[in-house]
Amino acid sequence: MNSSDLAFERHGRLSIFLALVRLRDLTRQYPEASLPELQRVAAAISADYGAADWPTAYDLASAFSDLELQEDASSMRRFLDRLLVHDRPLWLLACVRGRAVARTSMPPGVRQCLNFAQVLGSLPDDEAVQWWDALVGAQRENSNLVLKERGREGERLTLHYEADRLRTLGIASKPRWMALDDEGLGYDVLSYDLTENGHLVNRMIEVKACSGLRLEVYLTRGEWRLAEEAGEAYRFHVWHLPSQQLSQFSVAEIAPHVPHDQGLGAWQQVRIPLGGALA
Numbered sequence: 001m002n003s004s005d006l007a008f009e010r011h012g013r014l015s016i017f018l019a020l021v022r023l024r025d026l027t028r029q030y031p032e033a034s035l036p037e038l039q040r041v042a043a044a045i046s047a048d049y050g051a052a053d054w055p056t057a058y059d060l061a062s063a064f065s066d067l068e069l070q071e072d073a074s075s076m077r078r079f080l081d082r083l084l085v086h087d088r089p090l091w092l093l094a095c096v097r098g099r100a101v102a103r104t105s106m107p108p109g110v111r112q113c114l115n116f117a118q119v120l121g122s123l124p125d126d127e128a129v130q131w132w133d134a135l136v137g138a139q140r141e142n143s144n145l146v147l148k149e150r151g152r153e154g155e156r157l158t159l160h161y162e163a164d165r166l167r168t169l170g171i172a173s174k175p176r177w178m179a180l181d182d183e184g185l186g187y188d189v190l191s192y193d194l195t196e197n198g199h200l201v202n203r204m205i206e207v208k209a210c211s212g213l214r215l216e217v218y219l220t221r222g223e224w225r226l227a228e229e230a231g232e233a234y235r236f237h238v239w240h241l242p243s244q245q246l247s248q249f250s251v252a253e254i255a256p257h258v259p260h261d262q263g264l265g266a267w268q269q270v271r272i273p274l275g276g277a278l279a
Contacts, residue, residue, distance in 0.1 A: 012110050013112070014109070014113055017076060019054050021071050024061075063082070064079070064082060077117045077119070077127075081131075084135070089106075089110070091107070092135075093139070093143075095135055096139055096143070150210075150211060150241060151207070154207045155179060157209075159177055163175055166192060171192050171194065185226075188206055189205040190203070191203040204235070205236075205237050208237070211241045215247060215274045218269055218270070218271050218272075219272060221266075227251045230251070235250065249274070254272065257270070258270060
């Protein structure tokens with residue numbers, strides 16, 4: 001089995017780890033032995049190894065052939081790392097909220113492995129803490145990547161939408177994807193509009209995208225500062241990605257939902273629910 005085919009929920013079990021450790025030792029001692037023969041030898045040495053998941057470990061052996069595995073916490077952490085490189089089990093989503101939340105979200109077999117790896121105890125050593133922090137950091141990076149991809153999809157939709165709108169208005173200019181070149185501008189797409197007198201004016205569009213059942217956006221202080229300065233020239237495009245449904249908001253419509261600084265406090269980001277349940 002190739003390591004890329006590993007399924008974490010199926011293979012992240014203590015019985016498989018123990019069998020892999022013992023299998024490595026036995027195959028070195030008995031390179032010509034078959035799996036049943038290795039199982040019999042292991043059972044004769046220790047009843048604990050007789051209960052290990054030998055067939056699965058035998059199938060996975062090549063995927064872990066480059067790892068030095070021993071029956072200790074550090075080896076278990078390396079074993080888990082190898083599985084997590086290729087699989088993103090759902091319980092990882094809870095890791096960013098802390099060990100207690102993650103512990104209640106993961107399957108019992110995974111919890112047993114993490115206990116063996118000594119990362120769930122009340123006083124984990126420095127190596128265990130570093131392993132947990134790396135796990136959480138990787139999950140945060142993965143979540144940020146998902147959010148970035150979601151945002152880019154919304155920006156693409158706005159570019160297509162604005163191109164069609166400009167053609168309808170008879171405007172030859174094309175919308176520009178500003179965020180692709182500079183994410184610090186405070187808006188994502190530069191488009192255009194016509195005044196009542198037919199003059200061409202800029203339209204700065206901040207694009208938001210969400211995939212939940214309810215329409216909501218996160219607005220930063222910098223985005224709002226530019227929106228207030230631009231006034232009518234600024235628009236919010238909020239895409240509900242599953243349905244590719246667009247909702248547009250003016251600065252005046254968003255303003256009542258934006259907080260104010262009080263005392264020594266200064267807001268940096270605000271979550272704004274903008275609608276009810278979506279289909």
